[in-house]
Amino acid sequence: MIKLIATDLDGTLLREDKSFNKEFYDIFYKLKEKNIVFVIATGNQYELVKNRFDLIKDDLVYIVENGNKIVYQNKVLYTSILKQEDKENILNLLLEFEDLLIVYCGLKHSYISTKFQDKEDFLKLFLHNYVFVDDYKMIDDQIMKFSIADFNEESKKYVDIIKQQLPDHLQAVTTGTIWFDIFNKNVNKGTGLKFIQDYFHISKEECMAFGDQMNDYELLLNCEESYAMSNGVEKLKTIAKHIAKSNEEDGVIQVLKKLV
Numbered sequence: 001m002i003k004l005i006a007t008d009l010d011g012t013l014l015r016e017d018k019s020f021n022k023e024f025y026d027i028f029y030k031l032k033e034k035n036i037v038f039v040i041a042t043g044n045q046y047e048l049v050k051n052r053f054d055l056i057k058d059d060l061v062y063i064v065e066n067g068n069k070i071v072y073q074n075k076v077l078y079t080s081i082l083k084q085e086d087k088e089n090i091l092n093l094l095l096e097f098e099d100l101l102i103v104y105c106g107l108k109h110s111y112i113s114t115k116f117q118d119k120e121d122f123l124k125l126f127l128h129n130y131v132f133v134d135d136y137k138m139i140d141d142q143i144m145k146f147s148i149a150d151f152n153e154e155s156k157k158y159v160d161i162i163k164q165q166l167p168d169h170l171q172a173v174t175t176g177t178i179w180f181d182i183f184n185k186n187v188n189k190g191t192g193l194k195f196i197q198d199y200f201h202i203s204k205e206e207c208m209a210f211g212d213q214m215n216d217y218e219l220l221l222n223c224e225e226s227y228a229m230s231n232g233v234e235k236l237k238t239i240a241k242h243i244a245k246s247n248e249e250d251g252v253i254q255v256l257k258k259l260v
Contacts, residue, residue, distance in 0.1 A: 001206060004039065005207070005208045006193055006207065008210060008216050010042070010212075011213060011232065012210050012229055013210070015248055016247070016248065023257075030260040038059070041192065041211075041219050042066075044127075045110060048126065050062065051128060063192035063196065066173070066183060066188060067190070068145050069144060081143065093165055099150070099152075100148050100149065100158070101119060103130075104136060104141070105145045106141035110127050146183070148182070150178060155174045155177055159173065162182070168185065171183065174213060174215065175213055175215045176213060181215070190218025193218075193223070205224045207222070209223035210228075210244060211227075211232065212228065212233070212247065214233060224241070227242045229243075229244050230243055
């Protein structure tokens with residue numbers, strides 16, 4: 001019996017234009033009646049995600065920032081913070097690539113260089129709580145991860161390059177064709193889900209998950225009923241138990257309708 005459902009957002013529950021089928025709300029209320037825990041598991045920022053689901057925002061569990069932060073009923077249950085030395089080394093490494101947009105993802109805010117202010121319309125698709133700064137090194141905040149955008153849509157290329165220069169306790173993962181993240185290696189959506197499973201006393205066998213990118217890999221591994229989206233990366237499909245229709249076809253909604 002399914003007691004917990006977790007879904008990624010971009011490329012999974014959300015269509016390419018960031019919209020979602022509003023039928024999701026009716027389905028959610030039916031799941032809630034069955035006491036099924038619903039988890040949003042995303043690389044996105046908590047404030048942005050919460051506002052996206054305003055009608056049910058206090059009923060959702062949020063695994064955000066790729067597992068680096070977990071929030072439930074406005075209470076932060078968990079955070080993972082980069083060491084100061086790692087923060088400095090990652091920044092120096094990324095600054096070697098001049099065209100990359102770097103987002104410092106902190107506990108207070110996300111931070112972006114003022115030289116990318118012309119990209120604000122793009123940034124608003126992914127961030128809600130952010131500030132522009134003249135110098136990354138002047139930021140006074142605890143940093144969970146770095147999110148990096150490559151507008152040539154070659155995020156995998158940069159991940160392959162940067163992985164070779166990271167110490168073993170850090171990782172770089174793609175979160176789409178444009179974005180990739182760098183953060184602590186012992187953290188991912190799967191570890192976030194394990195935390196929630198323990199919190200609610202729910203087993204892996206009682207869980208269902210949906211994803212499309214490699215940052216969803218561990219999430220799917222930690223659920224018995226795992227769905228890779230048909231628009232997802234091939235490696236994810238090899239470990240998923242099922243393939244759902246694409247995000248543009250409301251694949252997640254279609255599976256959930258059958259469940260309820």
